[in-house]
Amino acid sequence: MIELRAAHDDDYEIFTHLFRELAVPDPTPSRQKWRDEMAPHAAVALEDGIVVGYCYFQIFTEVGYVRHLVVSPTARRGGVGRALMADARGRFSEAGCTRWCLNVKPDNVPAIRLYQSLGLEVQRESATVRLAWRHVPRLPTTTASAVLDDAYDEAVEHRFDLPKGQLSAARALPGRVLVTLLEGGVVVGFASFDPAFPGAFPFRVATAAHARPLLEALRAHAAPDDDWVSVVVDDGPLVQQALLAAGGEVRLQILHLAGPLA
Ligand SMILES: CC(C)(COP(=O)(O)OP(=O)(O)OC[C@H]1O[C@@H](n2cnc3c(N)ncnc32)[C@H](O)[C@@H]1OP(=O)(O)O)[C@@H](O)C(=O)NCCC(=O)NCCS
Secondary structure, eight states, rough: OEEEEOOGGGHHHHHHHHTTTOOOOOOOOHHHIIIIIIIGEEEEEEETTEEEEEEEEEEEEEEEEEEEEEEOOTTTTHHHHHHHHHHHHHHHTTTSSSSSEEETEEEEHHHHHHHHHHHOEEEEEEEEEEEEGGGGGGGGOOOOOOSSSSTTHHOOOOOOOOTTTHHHHHHHHHHOEEEEEEEEOOOOOOOEEETTOOOOOOEEEGGGGGGGHHHHHTTSSSSOOEEEEEEOSSSOOHHHHHHHTOOEEEHHHHHHEEEEEO
């Protein structure tokens, strides 16, 4: 029998084991990050009182975002993944969301089958690219200025079709640096940078030439000892090609799926 409950701080150890099953090139989130940012927005599934899976999600104004879904290898194909997704869907609907979304690796057939059976469909292909800070000057550039305040948050969400509320949620997270790039008063870039990672997600630019000024603005907030940054490229092949031509490396291919909440 599958039981679900809200995640606790004390689930950190089992979380670290399950997190590895995502097989992503990201560092395991710290205990503090689990406690402060993840556990309050996560559910765990239990079988015979043992945690066998978790789902970590974020609720923005109209969109529910499934960030992690993992079931222990020994408990798979028993309906745990579907139960966790049903729970997430219920929470999203209750919070007034009208859509839900998530990211998945293109070769993750079990997960994609599950998501498609729930009405989620592929919206775009993205990639996580790692670039050495010293290679940023190799990128093409343009004149643009960076601002840190929230005056343009609505314009950023509109320009890049981000879920409403995603920026205010990011601003509430400890240590995040949110940078908006402007050209002639118009939004041409945005990044939510976590120097502890170090990575930026979302990392959005109007054109490939805007990646460099945005990265240069992020670098001012990077730890001096970090020699690379990881960014999730959501703006198509031209931006990705520019980063790769500058010496970047694709670390992860991603499909972005979204669908209505019935
Ligand atoms: C994806 C994952 C969460 C599914 O969990 P699960 O508990 O095994 O899934 P369920 O038993 O609830 O199955 C739900 C549906 O998923 C699909 N599915 C699950 N495993 C599958 C497999 N090996 N092959 C094909 N489809 C599969 C099926 O559509 C299944 O529905 P069905 O049983 O009616 O055929 C699990 O495989 C997992 O943790 N994988 C590693 C981590 C991961 O990749 N997470 C997703 C990140 S986006």
